[in-house]
Structure formats: C-alpha cells, structure tokens
Amino acid sequence: SQQGEEDPQALSIQEGENATMNCSYKTSINNLQWYRQNSGRGLVHLILIRSNEREKHSGRLRVTLDTSKKSSSLLITASRAADTASYFCATATFRNFNKFYFGSGTKLNVKP
Amino acid sequence: GAGVSQSPSNKVTEKGKDVELRCDPISGHTALYWYRQSLGQGLEFLIYFQGNSAPDKSGLPSDRFSAERTGGSVSTLTIQRTQQEDSAVYLCASIGRPNTGELFFGEGSRLTVL
Numbered sequence: 001s002q003q004g005e006e007d008p009q010a011l012s013i014q015e016g017e018n019a020t021m022n023c024s025y026k027t028s029i030n031n032l033q034w035y036r037q038n039s040g041r042g043l044v045h046l047i048l049i050r051s052n053e054r055e056k057h058s059g060r061l062r063v064t065l066d067t068s069k070k071s072s073s074l075l076i077t078a079s080r081a082a083d084t085a086s087y088f089c090a091t092a093t094f095r096n097f098n099k100f101y102f103g104s105g106t107k108l109n110v111k112p
Numbered sequence: 113g114a115g116v117s118q119s120p121s122n123k124v125t126e127k128g129k130d131v132e133l134r135c136d137p138i139s140g141h142t143a144l145y146w147y148r149q150s151l152g153q154g155l156e157f158l159i160y161f162q163g164n165s166a167p168d169k170s171g172l173p174s175d176r177f178s179a180e181r182t183g184g185s186v187s188t189l190t191i192q193r194t195q196q197e198d199s200a201v202y203l204c205a206s207i208g209r210p211n212t213g214e215l216f217f218g219e220g221s222r223l224t225v226l
Contacts, residue, residue: 042116042205044217045216048213088155090215098143098160098162099168100145102154105154
C-alpha cells in the first residue's frame with residue numbers, strides 16, 4: 001500500500017506547547033500533503049511539500065520531508081485549543097500524481 | 113457555489129435498499145474524487161474522475177458501488193443493496209489544477225445502514 005501512516009495515533013498537549021506528528025509512507029512520492037479535519041467536518045488542506053523540497057513553513061506550521069527515510073513531520077508551534085482536530089497526511093506518486101492516499105490520522109487534543 | 117456541496121448530509125437506510133449520494137464540485141474543477149471514511153478511521157479512496165477521461169474505479173470495494181459524473185460537473189455515488197458495513201461518511205473532493213495537488217473537500221454524507 002502507498003498509504004501514509006501517521007504517528008502517534010493520538011496526542012494530548014497543553015495550550016502553548018508544540019505538537020509534532022509524523023507520517024511514514026512506502027513508495028516514492030511526487031508530493032505529500034497535510035490536512036486537518038475538525039470533528040464531523042470535511043478535510044481542509046494545510047500545506048503541500050514536493051519531493052524535491054525538504055522543509056516548508058506556513059504560519060505556525062512547519063513541515064519537513066525526508067525522502068530517504070520516506071517520512072514527513074508536521075510541527076504546530078504555540079498550539080491553541082482551536083487546533084484540536086485530526087491531522088492526516090496524503091501522498092501522491094509520480095506514476096499517478098492525481099491519486100491521493102491518506103493515512104489513518106493523528107487525533108490532536110489541545111487542552112486550554 | 114463557493115465550495116464542494118454534498119447531499120444528503122445524513123442518510124439512514126435499511127439493509128438491502130439502494131442509496132444515491134450527490135456531489136457538486138467547485139465550478140470549473142476538472143477532477144473529482146470520492147472517499148469513504150469509517151468511524152475514527154482514515155480515508156479510503158473509492159473513485160476518481162478527471163475531465164473526459166475514463167474514471168479510475170480501482171478503489172470501489174464491490175460491484176454494488178458505482179459512480180457517474182454528468183456533464184463534467186455533478187457526480188452521483190450509488191450503492192446498491194446496502195449492507196451494514198457500508199455505514200460510513202462518504203466524502204467528495206474536487207481539484208482545479210492537478211499541478212497544485214490541493215483537494216477541496218465537501219462536508220460529507222453520513223450513511224447509516226440499519
């Protein structure tokens with residue numbers, strides 16, 4: 001399977017702390033994306049990193065990609081209660097960069 | 113519309129009945145995807161439409177599942193003879209330019225098969 005697998009499955013932190021989630025995948029990818037899903041809602045795109053990029057920032061988000069280890073991490077700095085959600089990574093391969101495979105997600109709980 | 117619209121938002125049906133779920137993508141988006149999300153789980157790819165090309169149906173779990181996209185816009189996912197294991201949230205997403213890779217998701221249709 002080309003699916004990404006997130007780690008940990010669940011993470012509980014205090015507001016203000018940083019949250020780190022990891023994603024590992026099996027086959028070579030064209031790009032990797034992170035999405036957020038609030039309970040009972042659809043997914044919202046956060047950030048995309050291409051296979052030739054190593055790090056990307058967007059506001060309080062920092063994503064790294066290590067293609068040699070087939071892994072990515074999402075760091076949320078100075079977390080807020082509103083960051084409570086599930087976070088998913090999605091991968092697309094060179095063979096079919098329009099087909100996206102999602103992992104099972106990390107459930108983040110930020111306690112106020 | 114401004115976003116991807118799905119209907120119904122909730123559907124309760126009896127085992128053995130057929131259901132239709134509708135997705136109205138963002139205007140002008142050429143690619144449309146259906147995913148299934150079981151309770152507390154990740155997203156399972158079902159089917160993908162790209163323009164006028166033949167759809168990629170490789171994720172459909174059985175021949176009870178089918179989908180069509182009319183006029184390159186609205187899509188309908190049909191599940192025939194529903195089973196309890198079909199209970200899940202069915203998510204639709206569209207994408208405007210494949211090179212950006214950003215999927216825009218609807219809120220989903222929650223299907224419960226009794």
